[in-house]
Amino acid sequence: DVKVTQSSRYLVKRTGEKVFLECVQDMDHENMFWYRQDPGLGLRLIYFSYDVKMKEKGDIPEGYSVSREKKERFSLILESASTNQTSMYLCASREGSSNQPQHFGDGTRLSIL
Amino acid sequence: EDQVTQSPEALRLQEGESSSLNCSYTVSGLRGLFWYRQDPGKGPEFLFTLYSAGEEKEKERLKATLTKKESFLHITAPKPEDSATYLCAVCYGGATNKLIFGTGTLLAVQP
Numbered sequence: 001d002v003k004v005t006q007s008s009r010y011l012v013k014r015t016g017e018k019v020f021l022e023c024v025q026d027m028d029h030e031n032m033f034w035y036r037q038d039p040g041l042g043l044r045l046i047y048f049s050y051d052v053k054m055k056e057k058g059d060i061p062e063g064y065s066v067s068r069e070k071k072e073r074f075s076l077i078l079e080s081a082s083t084n085q086t087s088m089y090l091c092a093s094r095e096g097s098s099n100q101p102q103h104f105g106d107g108t109r110l111s112i113l
Numbered sequence: 114e115d116q117v118t119q120s121p122e123a124l125r126l127q128e129g130e131s132s133s134l135n136c137s138y139t140v141s142g143l144r145g146l147f148w149y150r151q152d153p154g155k156g157p158e159f160l161f162t163l164y165s166a167g168e169e170k171e172k173e174r175l176k177a178t179l180t181k182k183e184s185f186l187h188i189t190a191p192k193p194e195d196s197a198t199y200l201c202a203v204c205y206g207g208a209t210n211k212l213i214f215g216t217g218t219l220l221a222v223q224p
Contacts, residue, residue: 004156043157043200043214090156098210099145099164102202104156 002027004105006091012111019078021108023091031094032074033102034058034066036087043090049074081112115140117203119215126222129190134218136201137183144210146184148177149200151217157200191222 007022025032033048035058045058047066055066063085067075074093078085088109092102120135136146145164149157161170163179170177174195176187186199198217204210 006156009154040216042216043202045212092156098212099162099204101145101147101159101162102212103159104149106156107154109154 002029002093002103004091004093004103006089006105006108008108009106010109010111012113013078013081014113015081015083017078017081017112019081019110019112021076021078021089021091021110023074023076023105024072025074025091025093025103026072027093027095027103028071029093029095029103030071031102032068033092033094034064034074034076035090035092036060037090037107038087046076083112086110086112115205115211115213117201117213117215119199119201119218121218122216123219124221126188126191126220128192128222128224131187131189131191133188134186134199134220135183136186136203136215138203138205138213139182140203140205140213142205143203144206145204146179147202147204148184148186149202151198151200188220191220193222193224196220196222 004025034046035043049055049068065077090107091105094102117138148160151157161177166181178185198219200217202214204212
């Protein structure tokens with residue numbers, strides 16, 4: 001079974017802080033994704049990566065950056081946290097082509113005060 | 114506009130009362146439709162992939178079907194442990210493949 005592990009289940013930070021969310025997958029998948037999930041809005045793609053050191057913007061990249069230095073690890077960075085970034089953040093990985101399913105971690109519930 | 118719509122938003126069933134959840138889509142070039150189950154405070158758990166109209170997949174009390182415009186997730190004789198939010202997602206497009214998630218159906222099965 002695919003395992004995607006997110007480093008924190010719950011995180012509380014202050015406005016203006018730089019925040020790091022970490023994600024690790026154990027299936028040697030090329031593709032990794034970061035989403036945020038908000039009530040009534042569903043899952044929205046922030047960034048994705050199709051290879052080490054490669055990244056592509058998703059639908060809502062503003063205020064975020066990412067890092068993928070190793071194949072198994074994909075980090076999401078909030079450069080200067082703001083209250084509107086309070087959300088559930090989900091990491092996913094996927095093998096091969098886009099018509100394969102993504103596999104998700106258990107999420108990080110991030111609160112920005 | 115490319116869109117994925119799930120209905121109903123919420124559904125309450127008695128244990129053993131079968132029903133169906135709907136995922137309708139308006140996209141060009143469907144490449145795959147995915148169903149997920151999400152428990153409160155957890156990430157989505159993959160259930161099924163459907164690739165072409167007429168295809169069906171089954172797992173325990175769940176059966177997913179696909180037409181050219183929609184997919185159904187049929188739940189037969191549900192149990193309380195089937196309570197969760199069910200999400201569908203559609204992969205579509207040609208050179209630049211996209212994935213859109215619906216907002217989900219919250220299913221509650223009462224004993």
